[in-house]
Amino acid sequence: MTETLPVTDRSRLRRLHERGHFDRDTINAILDAQPMCHVGYVRDGRPYVTPTMQWREGNHVYWHGSSASRALRSETQAEVCLTVSILDGLVLARSGMHHSLNTRSVMLFGTAFKVEDPTEKLQKLGNFVNHLYPGRYEMLRPDHTQDLKATTVLGMEIAEGAAKIRTGGPSDDEEDYALPIWAGVIPIRMEVGDPIPDPRNLDAVEMPAHVRDFRYGG
């Protein structure tokens, strides 16, 4: 099922060309495939872009950080742009002009809210851990009250935004296909390496399934 994403202010999306996708399933799939995001905010009229991790719960995205972070404080109750992007490949064409990137990206716009309720905040942080590493949160030393105070969780409704996807090979000018130039795609992907145990792990501790079977963004 494809759900159409409500877009409350289409004028902000005019820059998106024909590769723009607005359906919710497409947006959700990209958010779920790429935990890293870049959050843009404005302070004193100037733009800032901070890399962080996001996770989705239904109709919302969340991110978190130190309560002392100026970025998070500037984002609270402020307009933000949360962008997620995945580089899938480099597209080499027969002219410089048609070189391109195979990417999947999402831009979300909205007002970030702080998760204030301590019980909800704890739940969100647990969800974040388990989103990356299923079942891990319950194995951890429980959060201290001061841990919670030191951490800010921000959220935003997925209500305005767009996805953009490019796939496939180069699209050259028709007459250029006759030229003896190598064209094609160099695929790129995020690779997960062998986990490196902390030297201070206790001898009896085994690598859990959520580490052994870890899939990035999957």
Next chain:
Amino acid sequence: MTETLPVTDRSRLRRLHERGHFDRDTINAILDAQPMCHVGYVRDGRPYVTPTMQWREGNHVYWHGSSASRALRSETQAEVCLTVSILDGLVLARSGMHHSLNTRSVMLFGTAFKVEDPTEKLQKLGNFVNHLYPGRYEMLRPDHTQDLKATTVLGMEIAEGAAKIRTGGPSDDEEDYALPIWAGVIPIRMEVGDPIPDPRNLDAVEMPAHVRDFRYGG
């Protein structure tokens, strides 16, 4: 030699904690290791974050796009924040609080300028191609005048910004090391797959060295 990056407005960097690095060599190394960047700009008081590719030439970073792009038009002669980030690993600790990311990132602030001179613009676009694929630009169908018109090249001086780097394993609360919890690092890296030739490549065309030996960001 380590050159200190001039920072013209330190107040904007206060949010950077002890992991902040300001030397030019560190910043250059991260810019050169990660072509993808996220450019933040402000339009009508609102933040936008657009993923694109950057390349460095000495003391400047450049990026480009369609001349019809609202993003690029909004960035021209405007303040931007260009952020480059590399995810090197996921750090799993014994409490949720100390989970972290091994990352290298750079935030650059400045006013973007448009490369107007046609000769310089052509040179920059050639540099971009050759930066990714050494020697490729000279093998391509030369750029048409209309290609150049359809493309905007923006640049920014590397004058204000900071790098942030985290490496190594988890840093847990001392008493938590006694707990039977697996901790460590899951390494992440960008992997280059086998190049996929365009089915329309001419039979006699061989894969060039810049494709066969391609290294992402390196």
